Amino acid sequence: MPFTYEHPHPAVATDIAVFTLRRGALHVLLIERGAEPFRGAWALPGGFLQPDEELDDCARRELMEETGVAAELLLPVANFSAPGRDPRERVISVAYLALLPSDELKLQADTDAAQAKWFPLAELPKLAFDHGAILARALDTLSAHARQVSPLFALLPPRFTLSQLQGAYEAVTGDDAEKRNFRKMVATLGCVRETEDFAHGSHRPARLYEAAA
Amino acid sequence: MPFTYEHPHPAVATDIAVFTLRRGALHVLLIERGAEPFRGAWALPGGFLQPDEELDDCARRELMEETGVAAELLLPVANFSAPGRDPRERVISVAYLALLPSDELKLQADTDAAQAKWFPLAELPKLAFDHGAILARALDTLSAHARQVSPLFALLPPRFTLSQLQGAYEAVTGDDAEKRNFRKMVATLGCVRETEDFAHGSHRPARLYEAAA
DNA sequence: ACCACTTAGTGTCGTCAATACACGAACATG
DNA sequence: CATGTTCGTGTATTGACGACACTAAGTGGT
Structure with missing residues (x-):
């Protein structure tokens, strides 16, 4: 007898706050959404978990797909699970932060993203979904880890x-x-x-x- | 047009490592599984995320259902997402740790659990699923937090x-x-x-x- | 009433990490 | 070759951390 699905199955995605240093200032990588919802808004890169893929690997893959770079450092930040955080359906977001050396700046937007761009933290646009909150948590996490040098x-x-x-x-x-x-x-x-x-x-x-x- | 499910949807569950202090020694709360898989094995309490429920609330609810107590402190530990970790289907486990004052010891097993019991850390049985690894991570997390007193x-x-x-x-x-x-x-x-x-x-x-x- | 026992509670000193502070050294540029 | 800018270092002071031994206050038993 096959296993029956007794429980609701939400979608699971990773979102990644990618940081780098440019001219001495911390910048975060955002993509402009090319599809609804929030078309035209800026958002953290990220995407849905694939079958037989670990969450870490999902984050690395999405990062590679959306920016063309391999994350030097990938750290978990927190989970975001508020029921209404995605207007389409229930999506659990597993947030990571990644750090890149400032050299690797060949940004290449993929189909989901109209463009990808570095933003200094002082000049952030309004972000899609709850990505503003995710980014704030990622900054806290980063600051705590950075004290280990x-x-x-x-x-x-x-x-x-x-x-x-x-x-x-x-x-x-x-x-x-x-x-x-x-x-x-x-x-x-x-x-x-x-x-x-x-x-x-x-x-x-x-x-x-x-x-x- | 309703949203179409373009992505695989894993099951999402929380597992909770519940600690208390008895006679000066740290104990963890385990349940004996009443159903397959791992029927008869000991496991961490936990269960599946409900619709419109935050992950934190899921952990608190499961804890209340399975032990009858409200968690004094609930802290995130890590996510466990290895594809084969549950033999039935893909299950993402969001692990928490909870601390209880040693008084509240009215353990009451529910339908899923044959019994619930406190184990001193020195006398752990073999655990179902990857719960041994989850417990180890929870102990690391707890020890790190405890230094804040x-x-x-x-x-x-x-x-x-x-x-x-x-x-x-x-x-x-x-x-x-x-x-x-x-x-x-x-x-x-x-x-x-x-x-x-x-x-x-x-x-x-x-x-x-x-x-x- | 007294004694023995057990736990509660305190002060000092040495060591080491964290803070603050000022100057000479090395190179590039004009 | 003079100037400007960044690199690189030593020392004194403070506050936290670790080791150390004794007195204080109550209980329980005789």
Whole structure:
């Protein structure tokens, strides 16, 4: 006897708040919806769970499909399950946040999205569905994780200067860190290893570091 | 035109790891399954999401239905989405942990459960589905939260002694705290307020405290 | 009434992490 | 070669954390 469906089956989707650092400021990736509901509105990228797919994989796949990039870091944020949050039908949204190094910026909208674009957090448009709330939760989660420093590596190139790392820390947490204390903290954490190379910019070169172990 | 179901719709359930403190040791509440699959095996309480019900409410409802108690504290743990985790069909499990004060122990099994019983963590039976993994994650989550101290209030009566609080802290985190340092930490956190009353036991009475603000 | 026992409650010191603060070094540019 | 800008470092002070031993207050038994 086949299993009978005794329980309601909601749709399940992942939504991803993708962050990157551009000119020292945190930006979030939004897509303009190409279909109803909320056609023309901006929304977080995301999509429905496929059969035989884990939730994490769904988030990675959607990210790849909608932006063409692989997430460096993918962290769970929360579930959103308010009954009316999607006007079509019951949709449970599993929210993630992803961090990308600022280089990979080849955005390519797919069929569901009219366009994809980076927005600085200070200039957010009104978002579709409850995506404003999801984004706010994602920012909280990100800020909490960033205090461990090592999640920030996902925002930076493989080798980076301590000034870059501190800039990322400040942009994400909002805190202002004192340079010498920040360097001592990083040294105590032991999460970076110094390399023999230096970044040559327009002034004194800065030593390059990489993620430890 | 009604919305058409373009995406697979998995079942969605909540599973709850319910903890309490009995004789100073952390216990978890398990039910013996009364139906296939895993009939006769022990499992975490939980059940399927109802229409128009938030995930949190589902967890609270299942807890009330299966044990007759209202959760003092309900915290999200993680989602479990491995495709084969339920042999019947695709089920996404949203895991929560709940804390109960040790008094409320009127366990009443419902139709789905042959019986409900508290198990000390040292004497766990083999669990149905992937509930062993869920429980392990719940314990990690609990231990992390317990370092903030205030979640522990949910394990204690409304007024409690500092020794009780420390006992809960040690049982949950596994750490051994030094009495004077623990008291200093609690004072620094400011999360308790002393009352004018004392607990009279078999020796010197201990001042009762309550959750602050 | 007294004693023995058990738990409650407190103060100090050493160590270490977090904060604040100012200057010389290295390179690019004009 | 002078100037400007970023890189990079040492020290003193404070507050948290960990280890440590004793007195205080009640119960229970004799």
